[in-house]
Amino acid sequence: MNIANYLHQGTQSYGIVTDQGIIDLGRKLAHSYPDLKSLLQDDALDQIRSYASSPVDFAIEDIDFLPVIANPGKILCVGMNYAQKRLEFDETSPAPTLFVRFPDSQTGHQQPILKPAYSTQFDYEGELAVIIGRGGYRISQAQALNHVAGYSCYMDGSARDWQHTWFTAGKNWRQSGGFGPWMTTADEIPDPQTLTIQTYLNGQQVQSDSTANMVHPVAELIAYISTFSELSAGDVIITGSPGGVGKMRHPPLFLNPGDRIEVSISEIGTLSNPIVDDVDQQPNLLMRTA
Structure with a gap:
């Protein structure tokens, strides 16, 4: 999987990047994992693999990329x-x-x-x-x-x-x-x-x-x-x-x-x-x- 961190319409989110577009995870998992770092902290990468075949939410052209990890501790x-x-x-x-x-x-x-x-x-x-x-x-x-x-x-x-x-x-x-x-x-x-x-x-x-x-x-x-x-x-x-x-x-x-x-x-x-x-x-x- 390729997972990006980005802004979409001014809101920070993250999601799976596919050839068809972005499967947004930030909104789907907001209560559990508001950002990619929190998902990693819970060792939850395997939990999102089921989303990889979901329909895309928007095109890659619709996002502004952020650093992959925006706030790393080190x-x-x-x-x-x-x-x-x-x-x-x-x-x-x-x-x-x-x-x-x-x-x-x-x-x-x-x-x-x-x-x-x-x-x-x-x-x-x-x-x-x-x-x-x-x-x-x-x-x-x-x-x-x-x-x-x-x-x-x-x-x-x-x-x-x-x-x-x-x-x-x-x-x-x-x-x-x-x-x-x-x-x-x-x-x-x-x-x-x-x-x-x-x-x-x-x-x-x-x-x-x-x-x-x-x-x-x-x-x-x-x-x-x-x-x-x-x-x-x-x-x-x-x-x-x-x-x-x-x-x-x-x-x-x-x-x-x-x-x-x-x-x-x-x-x-x-x-x-x-x-x-x-x-x-x-x-x-x-x-x-x-």
Whole structure:
């Protein structure tokens, strides 16, 4: 199943995406599960499978996509997790590199990604997102994939000139990361290390790799993170970007207003976002001076 989070006529809801349209679940299950996160928290994905053959409620064109999980408790991001990316950045650390994103740094499929007003090095990074369905603490690697609800695409927009000694400032500008278009449930992807991942800028391929080339596979990441931080249903792990990012190209290739960035992952689909200026950002005393 593909499950999307969206606005329909101004009301937030979620539902099953089919070739014919959307089977709305938000209204059908409002008393029990008002949003996708609450459904995951009750481990109720199997309960909605009976709706998959229901008539559609409206067309895909009638919704505005939201981030797959709009309010995750944790967004944990993995850096330098593909062999080619590590070569580009001369990365040698054996342990996973982790940083965090905040929920308001995300946006949905087909929604504008905002280029930070104070960055001239806004970069693209196409990534596989893992949505936790069953929480746990100190999860074994052997059991880790049983804790996954599903997978999605992520465009981890990066203000490189704000990644000072660490990544937080460069990764958390509002609406700078795309998340979608939907969650493909884990039963559709029994092995997340067999997917192709590609990124396109204005129709030109700029990244292409296989999740088989992750340095730290999905199951290892879940085991590693849950060693020190208990995972909860609705948490999101963004698993790293392949090589080919704009910063390391000659000349560099960064995102600008008017561009369109797309992340395509086999078995899931394509996340597509236009790039626009964030005209409402205001200067502050801590803005970058370098």
